[in-house]
Amino acid sequence: MKTGWVFCQNYVYAAWLILHLLLIVWVSCLGTLQAVAQGPTILPSSFRKFAKKTEGAASIALGRQLPGSNPLRETLATYLHVAGIETGYSYFAPNVPGTYKLVFELHYPDGRVEYELPSVSSEAAGLRIVGLLDNIGRTRYDTVREILVKTVAQSIWQEHPDVKTMRAILGSLSLPTVSDFEAGRRESYEFLYAYDFTVQNEPAKAKDR
Amino acid sequence: MRALRQRPLGFLFPIGTDDWLAILRPGLGLQVIFYSLSLRNDWNYLLSGTGRELAEALLSLESHFVPRLGWLVALGTHTGLRVETVLSIVWACLLAAGCCLLVGLACRLSAILAWLLHLCAAKTGGFVSYGVDNFMTIGLFYLMLSPLPDRYSLDWRLRELRPKDPHLLGFWRRVLQLHLCIIYFFSGLTKCLGSGWWDGSNIWRSLIRPPFNVIDPKILVQGKLIFPIAGIVICLLETGYPFFIWNNKTRGVWLICICGMHILIGLAMGMWLFSLVMIVLNVAAFGPELIRFDRHRISLRPQTAVS
Known part of the structure; x- marks a missing residue:
């Protein structure tokens, strides 16, 4: 009797594992397809179109095309998140991307101007701030970008309560190649967006590049 | 036919010892402790305000049931606690769970608590999370489901709790x-x-990309000839991992190389928290055979088959 129970239990565990591994492989494949679609890779450019199409089709299996309130989609998404398998593993791949820089220009009532960078007290938290800047720089949604910049601006404001107005300038950093570096060239900064904040904490205007 | 059916089951359910859990549990305990301590001064800054609300709103677009700090904050504010107080309590509980995991006290409860609180923080801080959070979630998820405690834990010694099934x-x-x-x-x-x-x-770019630019580029550029070799070695090590890690002859070399790679990432890029979790997961999964454990003290009770 007990042997039968143990076997049955083993089959349940095995079935769960197969499903779990399938999900991991599927999500990882999606990550790789996404990397190919965004390029550039060593594959011919025709693969980019193929990867984009396949990625769209593959995401259907994860229920990502279903309405947000669909129970299957919510169950799958919840499981992927709680197991830590919701993203692929294409860290720094296929290529190492550039990074972003957010500079705050602080204007004091006496006409003084100071520059401030988002700061945290530990290196570990610093890595997270870089992640935040990458999210600010890469997001396709202006509203999300504005809210995130505003969040950082609020913390800067708390440290400098005397400031009258503040300008947040977001730029992308291009890294030099080894030969560029040897020729004396350093990282270059390209302006992307600027946000003006007044004392009422309202962004006056977002200036695009 | 029966043998064919038994073979995969034999692979999935080998008779195992708790050596690997004796590495995973304290390793992840240490990881949770370092994670908490490294964020102690910035915890409230990173996980509160509009950023938190936005991250949780975006998470709700995927699923309303993924654990998040917003739930605990709502519970706290309902009982009259300030948001900052709730976040501080969560931080303290996470640190305590990490300490309990390290010594092996209330292993199961500590593992569940560590997984849940870390998951809440990682999801709420979605905009400020990176790879280390994913790997911590993975490790803690498996740890909480594993047959705890292991023989080096306090639970084993003090409460005489024993996992039943070596399979x-x-x-x-x-x-x-x-x-x-x-x-x-x-x-x-x-x-x-x-x-x-x-x-x-890409090796060069990884090492000069802020904030990973721990080593002065002027020093790095001296070793530019090594970059292509290092890049190819990393590709081979990672892609070859599933093929060479199972073989007894190559396992040791591969594991040492992978751990070495993570140590170098920690040293050269300052990602020591990421390196630690990867080393813990690797050594727990494939390392026990390479580390000498005290075999005399194993006293697992195999589940007896009674027909």
């Missing part, structure tokens, strides 16, 4: 092993697709 110990280790193989294979495969890993330019 389950083997099974959960297998899950971790297979997951690591998939992680490295896809990580390596995607890297192989980038030309920068073959000519070494």
Whole structure:
């Protein structure tokens, strides 16, 4: 009797594992397809179109095309998140991307101007701030970008309560190649967006590049 | 036919010891402690305000049931606690769970608490999270489901709690092993697709990209000839992981190389928290055979088959 129970239990565990591994492989494949679609890779450019199409089709299996309130989609998404398998593993791949820089220009009532960078007290938290800047720089949604910049601006404001107005300038950093570096060239900064904040904490205007 | 059916089951349910859990539990305990301590001054800053609300709103678009700090904050504010107080309590509980995991006290409860609180923080801080959070979630998820406690834990010594089934110990280790193989294979495969890993330019870019620019580029540029070799070695190590880690002859070399790679990432890029969790997962999954454990003290009770 007990042997039968143990076997049955083993089959349940095995079935769960197969499903779990399938999900991991599927999500990882999606990550790789996404990397190919965004390029550039060593594959011919025709693969980019193929990867984009396949990625769209593959995401259907994860229920990502279903309405947000669909129970299957919510169950799958919840499981992927709680197991830590919701993203692929294409860290720094296929290529190492550039990074972003957010500079705050602080204007004091006496006409003084100071520059401030988002700061945290530990290196570990610093890595997270870089992640935040990458999210600010890469997001396709202006509203999300504005809210995130505003969040950082609020913390800067708390440290400098005397400031009258503040300008947040977001730029992308291009890294030099080894030969560029040897020729004396350093990282270059390209302006992307600027946000003006007044004392009422309202962004006056977002200036695009 | 029966043998064919038994073979995969034999692979998935080998008779295992708790050696690997004796590495995973304290390793992840240490990881949770370092994670908490490294964020102690910035915890409230990173996980409160509009950023938190936005991250949780975006998370709700995927699912309303993924644990998040917003739930605990709502519960706290309902009982009259300030948001900052709730966040501080969560931080303290996470640190306490890490300490309990390290010594092996109330292993199961500590593992569940550590997984839940870390998951809440990672999801709420979605905009400020990176790879280390994913790997911590994976490790803690498997740890909480594994047959705890292990023989080095306080639970084993003080409360005489014993896991019953050695096959389950083997099974959960297998899950971790297979997951690591998939992680490295896809990580390596995607890297192989980038030309920068073959000519070494991605190594250079990784090392000079702020805030990973721990080493002065003027020093780095002296070793520019090593970059292409390092890039290719990383691609081969990662893509070859699932093929060479299972073989007794190559396992040791591969594991040492992978751990060495993570140590170098920690030293050269300042990502020591990421390196630690990867080393813990790797050593727990494939390391026990390479480390001498005191075999005389194993006293697992195999589940007796009674027909």
